[in-house]
Amino acid sequence: MHTDNPTAAILVIGDEILSGRTRDSNAHHLAQVLSATGFDLREIRVVADDQEQIVAAVRALDDSLGGAWNLLFTSGGIGPTHDDITADAVAAAHDTTAQIHPQARAALQARCDRMGTELTPNRLRMARVPVGATLIENPVSAAPGFSIGNTHVMAGVPEVFRGMVDWLIPRLAAGRPVRSQTVEVRRGESDVAGDLRAVAALFPDLSLGSYPYHDERGWGTNLVVRGLDEARIEQAMDQLKRRLEL
């Protein structure tokens, strides 16, 4: 399926995903939001809290740096601890450095005042963003994300990540949302492959996928038709159902 939608990548930064300690939920959440709002997610990467790996990935994925995709969203590594190196690494990828952003500092100060706590050097670390970056609002806990070039940097804590996504996505120029319809058959994939291929050939503007599963009753397959045009999806689904006698 070809769309003219802006292309996108997600870069998840965090040892805890690679060690198996944490199962990522941010990439999955953002993938759903991007489909529904008209962006074409083409790649996800997960890398360690490692400067060299982050810099290489940002450059490979952000087209403003010669990378592959129109937009890059990152998750993780913007907290106050020694292993939170995303701001410095993203700055380096964009050939600049990180420094305290006055607006971020003010947001953190206001929150500290409200909570009756002090803006310690550790907390202040979270106001550091690359020179030239603009801020992404954090509706949960003040410490902001930021955008530089086509890279949009967000927090790893799922609740904060989602808040930043909600704030950011409506501010980006989207394409057309992708629609889909699904039909489930209690047959293995091999038994539907021929009909699926035949219908796919008739609808090159759509994407036809088959997702087999296995449960206590044996094999089943979800057949999914995706595309931009609801009427075309309907036509393809009708043909598929007729061929499969559903």
Place this chain on the structure above:
Amino acid sequence: MHTDNPTAAILVIGDEILSGRTRDSNAHHLAQVLSATGFDLREIRVVADDQEQIVAAVRALDDSLGGAWNLLFTSGGIGPTHDDITADAVAAAHDTTAQIHPQARAALQARCDRMGTELTPNRLRMARVPVGATLIENPVSAAPGFSIGNTHVMAGVPEVFRGMVDWLIPRLAAGRPVRSQTVEVRRGESDVAGDLRAVAALFPDLSLGSYPYHDERGWGTNLVVRGLDEARIEQAMDQLKRRLEL
């Protein structure tokens, strides 16, 4: 943290992950297995069912092709349908082509005989592997995975993927398992960052991570010490707890 363990990457192949339809579970499962058995997972990528993207990723990740890591595990795209192109793409990455493997054909034929079904051309597609590949056994449904160079290709259906992982991993030369201990504090990350950094500096052979979360009671943080040596982990955890008065 530095280990001499073999390094590894996971490549997940599938439009359904990028569209947000499916939340990947295979990479998370394999990440846990790799940590526990002595492999150092350094990168995860998710790409579309797209020949060019798969070829580029395999070449970037498998060190037998000049890529970055010692071992590459893939998930998805080896079924019978038109969008199952992993065998051909991995073959192309390794400068060869896919063809019917006699042993894979025999396994599929035996299963068809048992089930009283026919080995149709669609089913037979699943016996195609790159020339020179060896097979990975499929304990669920006969259609095998395969290994070529340092690339190990497995199915996307979670039950089948897990069966293949169980078969494959004990056959690979592992390093030392990574151990970890966790302590939970009901404080924000900023309040523990200083002590965490101090202890991390004393134990360069270990990895100290902090994973904040937010729930109805406010902020909390899990502090995780990881390493190869249980006694060192114990020492670092003791110092951390003393400093944090836990």
